[in-house]
Amino acid sequence: MPIDLSVNGRTRRVDDDAETPLLWVLRDTLGLRGTRYGCGIAQCGACTVHVDGQPVRSCTLPVGVVESAAITTIEGVAGPEVEAVRAAWTARDVPQCGFCQSGQVMSAVALLRTIPIPSDADIDLAMSGNLCRCATYNRIRAAIHDAARAGSTPA
C-alpha cells in the first residue's frame, strides 16, 4: 500500500513498508539526506525533524504513523526563527564536524517557536536530547540566546 506523506509542504507518495522508520524514507526514498542517522534508537537527535511542528526523532518513527501529518525537514524548514538561528550559528561558527547540526538546528527552531526567549534551563531541557560529540554545546547555547534576542528586537 503506498503511503501519502506531506513533506516540506509537498505531497509525496512512497512505497515503503508502513513500519519503515521515517528517517530512511526521507533519506533513501525521498533523497532528503540532510536528516542524519546517528544511533537509530532515539538517543542522539541527529535525525530530528518536525512533525506537526513538534521536534521528533525520525529514526524510531514508523512512516505509517505520520501519514497525513505535516513533516518538515532541515531542507524545508523556514521562517524568522530559522533565519535567526542560522544567522546566530554562522556568527558564532558553531559547527565543528557538523554532523549533528541539522538536528541541533531543528531542535533549536522548535524551542524558539514555543519559547521565544528561553532561559538556560529551557535550553537544557530542549537541547539535551541532541548529542554533539564535538561538544559545540556552549556555542549552541550562546547562539540560541543570540537568536532569541534577534527575534525579540522589532525589525
Place this chain on the structure above:
Amino acid sequence: MIEAPRTARLALTRRRMILGGALAGGALLVGYGVTHPMAVGGALLSGGGTDPEPSAFGSFIRIAPDGWVTVVNRQQELGQGIHAGLAALIAEELDANWDRVRVVDAHSNFRAYGPQITAGSRSIASNWEPMRIAGAAARAMFVEAAALRWQVPRAQITVRDGVVAHPASRRSAPFAELLADAARRTPPQSPALKQANDYRLIGTDRVRRKDVAPKITGAPIYTQDVAKPGMLVAMVAHSPRFGGRLARFDSTDALKVKGVVDAFAIDTGVAVVAETSWAARRGRDALRIEWDDRAAEMRSTAQIVRDYHDIAAGRTDLSPSDFATKGQDADAPLTGDVAEFTFDFPYLVHAPMEPLDCVASVDGWNVAITSGAHLPTVDQVQAARVALTIPGKVDVEVVPAGGSFGRRGLAASDYVIEAVRIARHTARRPVKLMWTREDEMTGGYYRPMSHHRIAVQVGADGLPARWRLRSVCQPLLPFGSNEQAVEGMGNSPYLASATSVDGKLYSPRFPVPVSFWRSVGHSYTAMMMEHLIDQLARRAGQDPAAYRRTLYRKARAARHLKVLDELCRRADWGCAVDVGFARGLAVHEAMGSVVGQMAEVRLDGNRPIVRRVVAIVDCGIAVSPDQIAAQIEGGIGFGLSAALYGATTLDKGIVQQTNFDTQPMLRLNEMPAVETYILPSTAPPTGVGEPGVPPIAPAVANALLALTGRPTNSLPFLKGPGASNLGPMA
C-alpha cells in the same frame, strides 16, 4: 580556472621543487609519519597520479578569472576547522582578500600534494612552512607581473586584499586583471615570508570557518549522504567476539527481505547488500550465523584487569621495554618515604557522530572510494591490496567526516577495505558500506585499556627523588615500539629533577583491536601524573600550584611555568570558592602544546558536576584564535565525557556497551562554561585538536580530592554495569 600556459607548466614543475624541498626538509614527515612506515610507504607507493587541475600557482592555489582564490586542502576536515587554517596561511602571504577565498578538498594524490596525513594535531604545524611559501611565491608572481606592466621597481609595489598597487603612481589592479601575466612568471625559489608583526589575517578573529552554511542547511556533504546511480547499501554482520571467525551462515530469510540483493561471506563476516539502508539492516538481522570462537578473546574485563595487575607485578613471561631510565641506581629498591599509586583505565570508543561508512566501486583495475579519510594515501594502498590493483588506480575522494577522533585514521583502513571487498562482489555497482552505531561501538579499535603502578621515593624536601613506573598496555601498532602508550610520562617535568627513574612498559598482544584515540597515551598519562602530583603536594603540606611551580623551576620547564601562572591568575586560584565547590588544576604538554586547566566541581551524590573550566593554551603562534578556542572547548567536552562515562567492557568477550543508551556521552546540560586564554607566542604553531583533552580528567579528580580527600585511581568517575571492576569509586 585559467589554463596553465606552457611556461607556467614549467613554473609548476619548479614549484614542486620548492614545495618538495620544504617537504623533505620540513616538518611534514615528522611525528605520525616517522612512527608510521605504513603511512610514508603508502604515500610513496601511491605516486602515479597527476595533478587534476594544474595551476600556475602550484598544487595548492588556484585563482579564477574573477579573482576568487581556491585553496586546495590536502588535510582531512573532521571538524577541527583545518580548511580555514590552511587557507589563512596561504591568504596571509598572498595578501588575498579573505572574503574571496574558498577551500576545496584534495583527492588522494601524492604527486600533487605530498603525503596526506591528518594525525597528531599536526595539520597546522606541518603546513606552516609549505603553505606560507606557496602563498608568498604566488604573491611574488603578481608583484613581478605588475612591475613589468607598469615599468616600476618591484620594491615599490604593495599587495593588499587581492589588490596589487603602485602607490607612487596611484596605479592598482586586482588579481583578476593581472592573472594571465602573473601565471607566466616563474615562482621564486625562496620567497621572503612576512614577519609575525606584519600579519593582517593570522592571529585575528577574521580567520573564520568557511563550511558553516552547508552544515546548517542539511547539504549532503558526508559519506553517509553519498548517492550514486545504481548504488547499493551494504551492512556486515561481524563476529560478536574479537578474533571470532565465520563458521557457517544461512541467508534464506535475509534474501526474502524486500530490497535485499545479495548476501555473501567476506573476510570480516557476512555482507548483505540491498537497495536501501533499511532493507540492508533488516536483511542483516535475518541472517542466521554460527561463529567459530576458537581463536576469539573470551575473557571478561575483570579477568583482563587481574591479568594486567599480575603483569605489572612482574608475574609474567612478557619482557618489558624501558621507556624512561635515569641514574645509576634506577634498579635499586625504593627506600624511606615511598608513595605508591595504581591506576586503571578502560577501553574507550571514539563514537564520532557519523557512524563509519565508505563508498566504493570496483571496475576492473580501477577502484573509486569516497570517504572521510584521514589517511587517503594509506587507504589507497590498502584498497589496492584487496582489489589486486596498484595504488595509482585507486582514487580516494575525500569528503568531510562527521567526526573521527582517530577512528577514521587507522593504518589498517579496516572499513575501507571492507567496502572494497564488498564492491568486488557487486558487478560494478557502487556500494555504500554503513556501520550501525552498534557496529561501531562493538567493532573494536578502541583506546586501549591500561594498568599502571607508580612508586615515588619522596626526598627530605618533599619532592619526588626517585621514580619507579610500570605500565601495561596493548601495542597501538603492529610494529615498532609502543611509545605512544606512555607518551607524556617519560618526558614529564616532574621526572626531571629526580636522581633515578625506572620506567618499564609491558605490551601484551591479544585480539581486541586498539588504535589512536584523540590525544592517544596523553588521554591517561596526564590523569596519572597530574593527579599523583596533587597527592604528593598534599603529603608535603603544600599548595598544588606552589608544589608544581617548584618542580617546573627545577626542570626549567618555562612554558609549563608560564601556563601555570596564567592559569592561577585567570582562575582566581587561592581565592575562596562557593560553598560545596572545589577547584582542581592540571597542566600537561601534548602534541607540542602546553595546556593548563582549572575545573570548579561539586558533587551531587557521587556525580561530579563541573560548573566552570578555565583553560590556558601555549600553542605557538595562534593562526585562528577562535578555532583554537573551539578545539579547546571541544576537547574539554570530549575528555569530560570519557572521564565521567567512558568505558567499553567485555563480558566473556562480548562488548556490553552497544549504543548511547548503554554508553552515555556528555550532553549539553552537563557542559561546563569554558574560558580559553591563548598565551602570546612567536614560536611556530603546535597542535590544538588533541591537547585540550588530557588535562580535564585530572583537573576534575584534583577538585574531588580537595572536596573529599579521596583520590581517584580509575576512570570513569561514574561506573556503569561492567565497569565496576575497574576500581572503586573516587
